[in-house]
Amino acid sequence: MTKIHLLMKKEEIKEEKMAAGNKIAVVLDVLLATTTIVSALKDGAKEVIPVLHSCEALGVTKKFSKGEYVLAGELEARPIDGFVYPSPTLISEKIKGKTLILSTTNGTVALRKSAQAERVYIGSLLNNPAVASSLQHCMDDHTILIICSGNSGETSLEDFYGAGHLIDCLQKQREYKLTDAAKTALYFYRSQDDSYEVLLDSYVGRLLEKHNQHPDLKVAASKGITSIVPILTEGRVTVEPTLSRKID
Known part of the structure; x- marks a missing residue:
């Protein structure tokens, strides 16, 4: 039976272990890196380079x-001079047909550290069912x-919730063997009714609210709105057409 293991933050990623055995990674940074990546590809981005x-x-x-590209990034949640802030709603207006070059404190770092896995998926509430x-x-x-991905060495509420959502989606497909950490995320997800309120109650969610980024929170809280399945291959994130699944 396939086993599901949960890492709580990017600092737990061991690159040498990632390369050993048959490991499939799914990286989540719900606020906001992986949500931004999925959203950008949904809005017509050619590719994303984390x-x-x-x-x-x-x-x-x-x-x-x-x-040919949009340069977006943040450092410790602060804007970087000359970069577009990595907001899904802001990037959606200018990304069609272009490459998104993305630098973030947690999500893009987690992706790069996971690159030695057999396959690396990008997950979010938007596309977890797919x-x-x-x-x-x-x-x-x-x-x-x-x-x-977590938040600068700390566990993040929104990623833990997103992991539970993904595990719930997986459990609806077939049976898996879950570690205790994976079970905990699943039970937490199933105990919550309102994804927007969970995200809003997180540390990063409160920062986004403070800066009037409610549209980004609403995007990030939207479950199953796209069937795209982004995969990291040789440093680039693209949608694998053969892996996309229709969501009823």
Whole structure:
């Protein structure tokens, strides 16, 4: 039986262990990196390139012509000079047909640290049902690692909730063997009725509310609104058409 293991923050990722065995990673940064990635691809982005920091992001831009990309990023939730803030609603207006170069404190770092897994999925409340649909074909000798990016070394409420949502979606498809951490996330998710209120009550959610970013919170709290399944391959996130699943 396929096992589901949960990591609570990016600092728990061991890159050498990620490369060993048959590991499938699903990275979550609900507020906001993976939500922004999924949203951008849904809105027509060509691809997303997650980077470790702003210096790397600026280096990546040199490979593109002006007008071919959107450079977005934050550091410790603060805007970076010359970067678009990585807001799903803000990026949606300018991303169609372009590459999103994205630098964030937690989510893009978690993605890069997970890159040695056999396959790396990008999850969010927006597309967790679609990701779960793709994962149902996972062989029993594989381990699914659900990775909460967390918040600068701390557990984040919104990622824990998002992990529970994904596990709930997976459990509706087939039976899995859950670790205690995975069970805890599942029970927490099932005890909550309002995804928006959970996100709003988180540390990052309160920061977004303080800066009047309610539209981004509403986007991030939207469950199952897209069937795209983004995958990280050789440093680039694209939608794998053969893995996309229709959500009824």
